[in-house]
Amino acid sequence: MFRKMKIGGKLSLAFGVLLLIFAGVGAMSWMNMREVQREAHALADEAVPEMVVAASVQQAAQSVMYEIRGYGYTYEPRYLEQGRQKLVEIRNRLKEATDLAAKFPALVRLRENAAKASAAVDQYAALVDRTEAAVQAIAAARTRGDTDQQEFFQLAEAYLASQNEALEGHIQAGDGADRLRDRAKKINQINGIIDLGNSIQIANFQGQTTRNPALLEEAMKTFDRVDAVLAEIKSTTAQQANLDQLDGIGKAGANYKAVLAEILKEWNLLEAIEKDRGTAAASVLALADEVVRTGATNAGKIAESAVSSLGSTILVILIATVVAVLFGGIVAFLMTRSLTVPLKRVAELAGMA
Numbered sequence: 001m002f003r004k005m006k007i008g009g010k011l012s013l014a015f016g017v018l019l020l021i022f023a024g025v026g027a028m029s030w031m032n033m034r035e036v037q038r039e040a041h042a043l044a045d046e047a048v049p050e051m052v053v054a055a056s057v058q059q060a061a062q063s064v065m066y067e068i069r070g071y072g073y074t075y076e077p078r079y080l081e082q083g084r085q086k087l088v089e090i091r092n093r094l095k096e097a098t099d100l101a102a103k104f105p106a107l108v109r110l111r112e113n114a115a116k117a118s119a120a121v122d123q124y125a126a127l128v129d130r131t132e133a134a135v136q137a138i139a140a141a142r143t144r145g146d147t148d149q150q151e152f153f154q155l156a157e158a159y160l161a162s163q164n165e166a167l168e169g170h171i172q173a174g175d176g177a178d179r180l181r182d183r184a185k186k187i188n189q190i191n192g193i194i195d196l197g198n199s200i201q202i203a204n205f206q207g208q209t210t211r212n213p214a215l216l217e218e219a220m221k222t223f224d225r226v227d228a229v230l231a232e233i234k235s236t237t238a239q240q241a242n243l244d245q246l247d248g249i250g251k252a253g254a255n256y257k258a259v260l261a262e263i264l265k266e267w268n269l270l271e272a273i274e275k276d277r278g279t280a281a282a283s284v285l286a287l288a289d290e291v292v293r294t295g296a297t298n299a300g301k302i303a304e305s306a307v308s309s310l311g312s313t314i315l316v317i318l319i320a321t322v323v324a325v326l327f328g329g330i331v332a333f334l335m336t337r338s339l340t341v342p343l344k345r346v347a348e349l350a351g352m353a
Contacts, residue, residue: 021320021327028316046104047298053097054110054291057117060090061284065277068128072274073211075135080128087125090284094118097291109294113287120287124280130273134266141266145259149201152252156194159245163187182236189233193249196226204260208267216264223257226250 067083070076094114101111167183200219207215230250237243 017327021323024320028320046100046107047295049100050097050107050110050298051292051295053093053100054113054288054295057090057093057097057288058285058292060086060093061281061288064090064124065281068131068277069274071135072131072270075139080132083128087121087128090121091118094121110291113291117284117287120280120283124277124284127273127277127280131270131277134270134273137266138263138270141259141262145204145256145263148252148256148259149197152197152249152256153194155245155248155252156190156197159242159249160187160190160194162242162245163190186233186236189229193226193229196222196229197253200226200256208263213264213267216260216267220257220260220264223253226253 064083064086067079067086071079071083094117097110097114098118101107101114163183163186167180167187170179170183200222203215203219203222207213207219227250230246230253234243234246237246
């Protein structure tokens with residue numbers, strides 16, 4: 001059939017086949033490049049933003065932890081304010097993550113972890129509120145404690161002054177040694193109470209400064225010694241004014257002891273809340289880290305697939321080019337032969353004529 005075709009038909013068929021080969025190569029290349037384009041969009045619009053938003057959640061969570069931990073240690077309001085601002089930021093980042101996951105259904109891990117992280121952030125925010133309440137309770141207790149300890153020492157100093165004055169009166173009146181000895185004993189006892197009060201103050205200060213609750217517990221035990229000495233003094237005191245002073249000292253001491261107990265209770269509560277905050281924050285960080293690692297893995301897979309698609313495209317183009325060259329060479333040979341053989345035959349016939 002090919003031999004019976006005219007030269008024009010043969011040329012058209014040959015060029016048509018070449019065009020089909022190049023069209024097929026172009027179609028395959030277009031399909032592969034479309035796949036590369038799709039993967040590039042997935043990398044630019046999904047995988048990379050997924051890692052970026054997850055990393056921003058991590059950074060915001062670490063900032064929140066830093067600020068609130070500072071507030072828990074120092075009770076400075078500025079740390080609380082900055083921590084709450086960071087909480088707003090982390091919620092904004094989580095909203096971005098949720099919106100991104102809603103836009104691209106393939107981001108399953110981001111969608112799941114964003115929901116879990118939001119719940120953990122809500123839990124953390126509630127713990128921050130509890131932290132603030134405990135800190136405010138400690139601050140209020142400290143204020144009451146300042147008033148109680150001032151009253152304690154003022155009454156003790158007033159009682160001491162009255163005893164010194166009484167002692168001076170005994171001396172001037174030439175009273176006997178027994179009365180002088182009794183008055184000196186009371187002076188020593190009230191000085192002992194003042195010393196115990198000072199030791200309580202120091203233990204309270206050191207305990208809160210060094211965050212050592214054992215010192216506060218020891219300070220609270222010291223009040224038992226104060227009460228014992230007060231009871232002994234009362235047993236030998238007759239003047240109502242002095243008895244009122246001793247009662248006032250005991251009441252102020254009891255109030256101050258109650259303050260230390262409240263501070264210790266709120267302090268222990270803060271320690272427990274801090275552990276819970278750490279757990280909630282660690283959960284957010286772990287979830288964000290998982291998304292970052294998942295995004296990195298997906299990005300790597302997309303990059304590998306894109307490289308593979310590009311490699312396939314290059315290989316197809318190379319093979320198609322080689323086939324086209326070979327086919328073109330064969331067609332050129334056949335076409336040349338189909339032209340030269342008849343012409344040669346014509347020439348031979350012309351020579352015979």
